[in-house]
Amino acid sequence: MNESGLLPPHEAQALLALCQRHGVATDYVDAFGHRHAVSHEALAALLADAGFVAHSGSEAASGSDLPFAAAVATAARDARRHPLPPVQVVASGADAFEIDVRLPSHLAHVKWRVVDESGGRHEGAVRADRLEAIDRATFDDEAYARYRLPLMLALPEGYHRLSLVGFPGETLLVCAPARCHQPGALEGDARIWGFTLQLYGLRSRRNWGIGDFSDLADFAELAAREGADVVGLNPLHALFPHNPLRASPYSPSSRAQLNAFYIDVEAVPDFHDCGPARERVQSQAFQARLSALRAATLVDHAGVAAAKHEVLRLLYTHFRTRDAVDAESAAFTRFREQGGEALHQHALFEALQANFHAGDTDIQGWPDWPPEYRDPSSPAAARFAAEHTEHVGYYEYLQWQAARQFEAAGVRAKAAGMGLGLYLDLAVSVDRAGSDAWRHRRTFALAARIGAPPDAFNPRGQDWGLPPLRPDRLRESQYRIFIEALRANMRGAGAIRIDHVMMLMRLFWIPAQGTARDGTYVGYPALELFAILALESRRHGCLVIGEDLGTVPEETRDMLGRYGVLSYRLLYFERNGAGRFRAPAEYPPQAVAAVSTHDLPPFAGWWSAHDLKERHALGLIDDAAFDRLREERRRDRQQLIDAVRADGHESLMLPLYSRPRPIRNKAPGLLMAPGARVRPVAA
Structure with missing residues (x-):
């Protein structure tokens, strides 16, 4: 930009083209119906913070006076390197579907292969001259065409893999139902009610100063006796064990793992077999600590963490003395196998963070680590995992105990007669210094932040301080982080609430050096995200609720209705045209109030x-x-x-x-x- 902050006409045109390519809105309508144009300066900053274009001060940008035009040209060249789209939605029950492919124009045949979720292989070939060419282009003196490839193939619901013989890459075929799961408790005109609670604030005479999974199970049984069919919870996502004061459940370390502080230590099977742990807990000094934790006006997160880790480490030490053929050892092995790389890398993150934090308390997450550890696939990270298997295993053990206690609470809720059971909350994003951001660093725009534009309730707008996922990288990764989060939160739950469900269609991004007034909306591939949501919902038998508060475009509510996602309506905001509160009968039927x-x-x-x-x-x-x-x-x-x-x-x-x-x-x-x-x- 020149001294007046204006771009040359050619660069301004390229900037707008780059925004269109990446779904960055150049203007938007606010909560009052006013249209806001986003300045070129703010758009340029956002594109740079997202990684869509190099920062003007970087080495990559210094060689070009036209960074936006260069980025557009690079994106066009890259398109030919990807003959297949990363993801394609296929309607459940269809006996054929089409997919767009980009291939050299001189091909005589296109041979395809599909490997379905069960491992079955399906192959076919189509003559190129029988394919419909959507457009043609030339790259590096070679002619390419975008074809619409028909596949006469019926697939079962699930995730399948399509590849083209002789070409790199593959497409994730998401064969999804048309709608999310609808529970029997809501059939017809049925209505149910229940309680919501912040689990950490649940008090009892036996917990250790913070609500735990045993408290949750007891509460669910009590609620069922009162006629409730559901208990809604705050997000139970993993937080930061090295710094318990970072306690917001809406700014977690990982949405794919549980908060281990909710473990009822005395309900862990090893507690009954571990003499040192029982002696420690039953000692006068430890009981005095627990009494003080229970009596605290607010949850003493640091005190709870210290007490629980002290005893849980003893339990893990005892667990490691079990024979490999012991039932508990076998169950742990199965849990680790099912958790796979996501579980192992999360445990590795926690072990690394604990290690570095012990030497320097200013280290608050992976961006503060030595550079060689900031990539989970690095040789240094692999070496640490091999040399500290017990330490990494401890954090896997905590996830195992948390998962089995949570699932037991869900079983008790249903056994008590609840029609829906436990209903979990999925946060909109994660802390940029946490486990998910470390594991999926390339998928995040770590320099940007998400929030909301100014409205009547927040005249300055909102800045949530959390990094957004890059739509292009999210799609390239075949939605791995999204699928992980859905599976983790639907497992054992009767329903999930997606915080700020508009994130499946668009998010309000804020540049690193700006405020909410400098932000704009960035679009997401909604059809693919909703298809994955419907598939996982059906597979887990889990109702989906979308928190659609704030500035909500009409198309968002249309999508919620189309996919059977319940709207989320709050008493404070439900008014009629005259500004008066709606009567109960006036609430929309497909909604949670x-x-x-x-x-x-x-x-x-x-x-x-x-x-x-x-x-x-x-x-x-x-x-x-x-x-x-x-x-x-x-x-x-x-x-x-x-x-x-x-x-x-x-x-x-x-x-x-x-x-x-x-x-x-x-x-x-x-x-x-x-x-x-x-x-x-x-x-």
């Missing part, structure tokens, strides 16, 4: 206008806006009561923060007050 969510005020705070007071104190609203909003809230309270009464629920108890009557478990020690017993509110 909730009072609040993790990033909005709880009902008690909303009712008392505590959220407005906090926004005022933080300088997000001025005195005049505070007075106006507080008066609106007073009217909202009355309108909510009127809406409920208009629906014929004269005796409904609105959940205010009085003193709820606790629900006590018959098992000793468990005491919970989910707020289901409340006093009536006067009109």
Whole structure:
């Protein structure tokens, strides 16, 4: 760019072409219906941060005064190197399908091979002169054509591999059902209800200061006795064991692994056989630590982590003394085989991070490691894994114990009579310093951040601080990271909620040196993502809920309905054209209705206008806006009561923060007050 910040006309045209190629919107419509044009400067920064074009100060860019034109030319040349698309969706039940291929024009025949998921091979050939040529182009003096290749082949639902004989690469064929799984509990006009909870905040007299999987199982049984069919949970993703204060479940290290701090240590089978562990826990000093952890007003994440690791390491040491033919040893071997590379590399990440963090507490993730360890496939990483098998194995052992305890909680929920069971939350992305970003570094645009544009609730926009996945690299990887996350979160769950489900269609990207006002939307291959979602949903028998709050394009809700993904509707936002609350009967039938969510005020705070007071104190609203909003809230309270009464629920108890009557478990020690017993509110 020149001193005035403007690009030469040729480069400006190339910049826009590059944005179009990579799905980067050059303008967008905000929550108020206003169209925003994104500056060329912001677009250029975003393309560079994403890796779509070299940064202007880099060596790659310094040799060219026209980086955008050069990037467009490079992309066009690269297209001929990939005769097959990385992914193709095939409709379940189809007896034939077509796929676009790019091949040299002089070919006489095109020979193809499909290896289906079960290992079966299917082959065929087509004369090139019988193929439909969509377009033609010349690269390096060689003529190429893009053909539409027909394959007369019926495939079962699943993932299959297509290749062309004599050419590199392969296509992942996703043969998917038209819709996601629909559980029997929701057949016809059936409605169900349940509780949501943040598992870490669940207290009992027997846990170690943080809710655990045994607490979850007990809670689910209690909820089922009250008539609930579902228990919704915060994301249970793996966090950072070396730094327990990085405790946000929406900024995890990995979405494909579990948070090991939810393990009930005393429920691990090795605990009953390990004398040193039982003696440690039963000691007066350790019991005093546990009492202090349980009594803490807030969860003492660091204290909980220290106590659990101290005993879990003893249990792992005991486990390693078991014979290889022991039932527990065999079960662990099966778990490791099923977890494969994803499990092993996550455990390797945690072992490496623990090793480096022990020597320098400022090391907070793989970007701080010595360079030779920042690639999981590097010789240094392989050498560390070979030399520290016990250390890596410990973190695999933790994932095993967490997985079996979570699955047991799901079984108990269903056995207690729940129609749906446990419902998990899938975070929108991960921490850039964590395990997933290390394992899939090439798939992320690590310099960029995701968020949301300014709206009425967040006038400055939102910056979530998380890196986006690059759509092109995500597709090139055949959606490996997405499939891993879905499988990990659907396993043992009756439903999953996809946080910010718009991510399957578009995400709002923010440049590294910018704010939300400098961001724009980047599109994703929605049809392929939804097809994979439907396939995994059916395979796991798992209902899918899409959190569609905020700035939601109409096509997003169309896609949710098309694929049988339930919408997510919040009481606060469900208003009619006059701005009044909808009556219960006016909610859309294919939706989950909730009072609040993790990033909005709880009902008690909303009712008392505590959220407005906090926004005022933080300088997000001025005195005049505070007075106006507080008066609106007073009217909202009355309108909510009127809406409920208009629906014929004269005796409904609105959940205010009085003193709820606790629900006590018959098992000793468990005491919970989910707020289901409340006093009536006067009109």
